[in-house]
Amino acid sequence: MQWTEVTVKTSNEAVEAVSNILMEAGASGVKIEDALDYQNLKPDRYGEIIDLATIPHITAGAQISAYYPETVFVPEILPTIKQRVAKLSDFGLDPAPNEVTMAAVTDEAWATAWKKYYHPVRVTRYLTIVPSWEDYQPVQPHESIMRLDPGMAFGTGTHPTTRLSLQNLETVIHGGEHLIDVGTGSGVLSIAAKAMGVGQVEAYDLDDVAVKAAQDNLDLNPVAADVKVAANDLLTGIQTQADIIVANILAEIIVPLVPQAKANLKPGGYFITSGIIDDKFATVMAALKAADFKITQHTQMGDWHSIIAYLPTDED
Numbered sequence: 001m002q003w004t005e006v007t008v009k010t011s012n013e014a015v016e017a018v019s020n021i022l023m024e025a026g027a028s029g030v031k032i033e034d035a036l037d038y039q040n041l042k043p044d045r046y047g048e049i050i051d052l053a054t055i056p057h058i059t060a061g062a063q064i065s066a067y068y069p070e071t072v073f074v075p076e077i078l079p080t081i082k083q084r085v086a087k088l089s090d091f092g093l094d095p096a097p098n099e100v101t102m103a104a105v106t107d108e109a110w111a112t113a114w115k116k117y118y119h120p121v122r123v124t125r126y127l128t129i130v131p132s133w134e135d136y137q138p139v140q141p142h143e144s145i146m147r148l149d150p151g152m153a154f155g156t157g158t159h160p161t162t163r164l165s166l167q168n169l170e171t172v173i174h175g176g177e178h179l180i181d182v183g184t185g186s187g188v189l190s191i192a193a194k195a196m197g198v199g200q201v202e203a204y205d206l207d208d209v210a211v212k213a214a215q216d217n218l219d220l221n222p223v224a225a226d227v228k229v230a231a232n233d234l235l236t237g238i239q240t241q242a243d244i245i246v247a248n249i250l251a252e253i254i255v256p257l258v259p260q261a262k263a264n265l266k267p268g269g270y271f272i273t274s275g276i277i278d279d280k281f282a283t284v285m286a287a288l289k290a291a292d293f294k295i296t297q298h299t300q301m302g303d304w305h306s307i308i309a310y311l312p313t314d315e316d
């Protein structure tokens with residue numbers, strides 16, 4: 001069994017709450033290092049004082065490491081962990097610095113061990129995602145197939161936020177549109193959009209690892225050969241008039257994207273947002289309405305929400 005270690009740097013007061021968050025995300029155990037434990041060291045029962053200079057230790061805050069089995073695709077749980085830790089401030093706990101990292105515990109195979117558990121999955125009525133290393137033949141006449149290896153990028157297609165995005169794409173796409181995919185990750189939404197008949201796609205991600213993974217996946221899917229993928233911070237500097245913009249990003253990032261999406265959409269276009277956790281839903285709705293979007297659909301899977309927003313024309 002391969003294990004992935006996820007480490008969160010936080011404050012001393014948030015140790016227990018962060019440990020709970022990590023366990024709830026499926027960890028099999030946690031290790032806690034708290035600078036206070038070292039500062040509070042007392043002479044042992046023989047009166048001997050431990051020389052801290054001889055023990056490697058952290059000197060400020062706390063660090064909690066959690067261990068996830070290979071069945072968990074860790075890149076898809078990191079944003080939730082970070083978001084839940086940040087939310088501790090609502091309960092009067094200081095989450096800072098809330099730095100989340102992941103690393104191998106055992107050997108080099110850690111980054112790919114989860115692949116054993118990733119199989120073809122029917123993600124919408126018409127779309128099946130097939131891991132790039134598996135053979136699969138469609139079982140129904142209208143079933144489309146896309147091939148995917150998310151590598152270390154978010155976007156296997158199975159996460160609720162991605163599934164909601166895919167279902168909403170299926171709802172709004174008629175064929176031939178110009179679409180922008182913000183926060184493309186593995187490229188899953190761009191490839192799916194092409195498979196659903198969209199004309200032109202631009203895909204962006206802040207993370208170079210994602211841009212590389214997306215390009216590799218575009219290369220695996222001839223239908224998406226003409227998708228343009230590039231590194232970019234949201235839609236900063238982009239001047240496109242698109243029919244559809246899709247963004248499966250955390251709510252905090254969707255809010256500043258709303259005015260950029262409005263500027264890059266044709267009137268009559270759709271802005272699909274996903275990645276919105278329960279208690280941020282009202283904030284995203286308020287930002288969309290303040291920018292004159294009309295909400296045409298709201299869907300939910302577990303704690304996650306997705307919205308289809310329509311930009312009215314002068315005639316509407």
Ligand SMILES: C[S@@+](CC[C@H](N)C(=O)[O-])C[C@H]1O[C@@H](n2cnc3c(N)ncnc32)[C@H](O)[C@@H]1O
Binds near residue numbers: 157161189
């Ligand atoms: C939740 S993942 C979604 C991946 C994929 N689109 C999906 O639906 O499965 C969000 C992606 O947004 C990217 N991202 C985060 N902040 C961003 C920003 N400011 N600009 C562009 N991309 C960003 C992340 O690197 C990550 O790949």
